Amino acid sequence: MLEILGATDLPRLKNMTRTGWDMDPFVVISFGKKVFRTRVIRHSLNPVWDEKMLFHVRRYETTYKVQLTVLDWDKLSSNDYVGDASFDVTELIRDAPQRDPQTGLYSEDEDGSHPMKEFQLPLTTAKEMPWEAKHNPVLAFRAKFQPYDGLRQRFWQQYLKQYDACDTGTLSHLELTSMLDSLGSTLSSQTIDSFFIRHGKMPHEDEITIAEAIQCLETELGRPNSEKKRVNIEDNLPDSSVPVTPLLSSEESAPFLDGLDFSGPPLSAISADDFSIEGSSKALPPSAYSTERSEQPLIQVAEPSSYSYGTNGTNSRQQSYSSSDVEDSPGSWNSGSMSHSDDSFERVINVKNCPLCHRPRLNSKAEVDIVTHLAVCASQDWAKVDRIVVGNFVTASQAQRKWYTKIISKVSSGDYRLGANSANIIVQNRLTGQLEEEKMQVYVRLGIRLLYKGARSRMEGARARRLLKSLSIKQGNKYDSPDSARDISTFIEFHGLKVDEILEPISSFKTFNEFFYRKLKPSARPTEDIDDPGRLVSAADCRLMVFETVSEATRLWIKGREFTVARLLGDRYRDQAERYAGGALAIFRLAPQDYHRFHSPIDGTVGPMTYISGEYYTVNPQAIRSALDVYGENARKIVPIDSPQFGRVMAVCIGAMMVGSIQTTVQEGDEVKRGQELGYFAFGGSTVVVLFEKGAVQWDEDLLINGRASLETLVRVGMGIGHARPARSMSMSSKASRAMPE
Known part of the structure; x- marks a missing residue:
């Protein structure tokens, strides 16, 4: 339960016409996929909202923060950002009533109640604001957690x-x-x-x-x-x-x-x-x-x-x-x-x-x-509650938008909701639980929507295929030239990349592509449960979708009419497609702003790799959910890995629009550890599709829930995403070694 009480010492901000100063504050509250907004209080520097809400906390959401953003409402222009505050849900859980292990009953205070915790948090800003020298705004609220039983x-x-x-x-x-x-x-x-x-x-x-x-x-x-x-x-x-x-x-x-x-x-x-x-x-x-x-x-x-x-x-x-x-x-x-x-x-x-x-x-x-x-x-x-916070927003940014910006978004990008098949790509950040909109230029969103909404007629022609292939090759050549290095700083600023994670200094990159497939410091991406080979980890910094079976993936996400596992694996491994019937599938989609090296999700031995030439369609969700078989037609490299815990695992590294090359940094027969680098992609978007045999893996619950809702999860290399099913580990490993192609 959360009660937004009020704020103090808010600054006066200029209105759009620059003719006056005022403050009409409201608060946007976001926790995981739940977003709320308080009412606007007109002309107040010390507003009192006194609004309350209650929401559900799932087990995997206990590491999330509750994010509170204070904004100044403007009638015509976009709302002005004032500042942020946040707190960890774990703070409340630690203070929650505890169950007696013997009786199963919960302890309470003397009066039988569980008090709410008071918060007085200063508002912080992403960058220095002119008013900060004169004002110290503070947001006041109360919160509590109580188990249902x-x-x-x-x-x-x-x-x-x-x-x-x-x-x-x-x-x-x-x-x-x-x-x-x-x-x-x-x-x-x-x-x-x-x-x-x-x-x-x-x-x-x-x-x-x-x-x-x-x-x-x-x-x-x-x-x-x-x-x-x-x-x-x-x-x-x-x-x-x-x-x-x-x-x-x-x-x-x-x-x-x-x-x-x-x-x-x-x-x-x-x-x-x-x-x-x-x-x-x-x-x-x-x-x-x-x-x-x-x-x-x-x-x-x-x-x-x-x-x-x-x-x-x-x-x-x-x-x-x-x-x-x-x-x-x-x-x-x-x-x-x-x-x-x-x-x-x-x-x-x-x-x-x-x-x-x-x-x-x-x-x-x-x-x-x-x-x-x-x-x-x-x-x-x-x-006694007589005012309820307005909910049912998709993201925190949507909760502060004006009616006309919503119309523009609807026209240019399509439906705005979780799991929508549109150019509005919404993902959930697994570290914070916050819903985020994938950042890309407006003309890119509009172009993708026009191309792939009804892709059968527009994108399957030979001319369109030749155009995409030509554009990808030309763009790859452009970013391999020394002149492209000037685009690095602009790219970093637009996507807000963390420069301190990069292994080499920015000045050392001679071309944009060198920066694009940059290496990170080893400490930037630690491998979860390093001593547990049964813990499956993320293969990339990416937007992840997991499914318990391939058929579930094709029902919910992959809509290409001709997609099959046999077509995905190509001629060399076509005879092994049956072993993945009923097996699990993971899709690691890398957006241009992501770190573009991919890593091994398991411990194992690299098998015979093969490259399959193909098209250069985008791996944007709207393309994947069109009639096109993007995964089965794009250029890709098959990297089999034989694991004692997971059996034969197929990692299919797929190039996409603007990706000039797929490079692997391991050889056949190499022993790889979880989190070890397998290769990298040159500029563009790309994807790694990983196939598992039936019964080999149990996905983490939050990833399964998001997958069923067609919502991608933002994860990082080395982050745990599932576990091996131990009863089948050894039998799958021996079966995989017997089926190794010559």
Whole structure:
């Protein structure tokens, strides 16, 4: 949860006409693929926004920073940049409640709340600004992280207190049964008895503490289907001697909301499709507290006819869960998460509608997700929110654009969204988690869109092929001439390259191409897990796409009608194409601004290499997602590597538009280590496609998620991207050596 409070000592900036000075500030907040923007406060040097948001933190996002940028809104011209602030999510995670390893319960402060952390961060600028001598702007905000299961336990604690009639902190069998009945529970009497027996108590004689009850409820929520009991209808008929109290159906239950002292909700993955945050701030209608038993209770018990099993949630990306403190989704139990219920199994909670935000069809979700939803809605602090930060932006730069710049972008580049097949190339930086737009000249974007939107008719003609080949050769010759060295400084400035990473001084490069395939200092690209040969690493500084199978890659990304693995490998290795059926595939795309040497992703022995002459189409995503078989038609070099951990791996080094040559710096029979250089490309864009046999590799989760969303990930040489599957390592290695072509 993040609360943007305000800023102080902002500078006055000139308006577009240079006739006046003013400040109309707003803040853009970005974390991974989530981007928000506050409202604009007019004419204020010390604005107070007091706006709040909550968002989900996936396991692989825990190393990311939350980036906050303050800008000055202008009606006609582009918005003026004021400064940046950022903080690491790990700061919040370290301060989060911790689970007791013995009981599984979370520790809280004395008042039962988890406080938010206060931040007062100075705004920093990329380059020195004229106003910095007079002003020291500071951005104030608060933030907190809370695991989902910790929040659920908080909910259970507050709700169970409503059924502790004697206020002793303990519950009898009757009190616990009454609480479960109010939630529409179908737990049998025998299952409830087990709550007491587990803690050495007699079910109808002793009482259990609220903490013990929470332990049992959480265990039951996460119980896999195979361990759940079947419902016995006769055992679950209500006892006429037991009063059943629907949640929030009487005035005595009304203090339930006031009794919750959450100090804000956790970081939540509940989307706009799940519930409306605005709706959660509305007061409950008087009918919710009516004492008339004839009125329909606010929580409705689901009819058995509506039960069925399925995958969890409405978001296809939320299908696997973990019980770790750093959650991957609201449902944090592997086997217990299912989106539809079955009337033949017992359920802890079984309700149709949320009593707070009135979201319907909750019974179609897993029990663990229903309780998580109720816990978020019940947070007292969150119920008071009356202003919500505007979200749903694609990138931080888009969040500050004017309407007319959006129109220009739409016309020149196409659709602007994640995974769009357009000339707007958006990638996620794996180091920071930020979404970035690939930097290229406007005329290049427009040219690519015109050429490859409907490429079948424009690009497959012999004249177009000859033109691209001629341009690539001429450009290569141009950048090999001494006169081209003058372009180096301009190129560095346009792309913001880090000069301190380059091994040789800039003045030592006699041509642009020498600079283009420059070497970096060894310390600039360390290899991750250097002592673990089963750790697969990135082969290049690139925009990476990974897929579990080749067929998945062709369905989501590679749209060339004639693309096949056999065509990609060429005549020499065509007979080995079958071994990669069902195997994984990685695409390392190098943009012109990237370091253009490629490296080995694995430990192994280099096999017989072969060069295949071909075309010089661009490897821009819009070309890859056109009818053209770019990978199968472009000039390329096949570099097989035999590895004890991964078997026979095929690295296909593909030249592209403006690439004059593909040079390898290893020989057949060389032993290579992960991160060791294999070769380099001359000027232009280029790609390395790496093929793995079936079952050889397990990709890192964040890369798979981005691949399924057609979103490239910006990675660096030596960065870990996957692991070998050890059970198949040796068999694949021996099979690869037997299949080595003569």
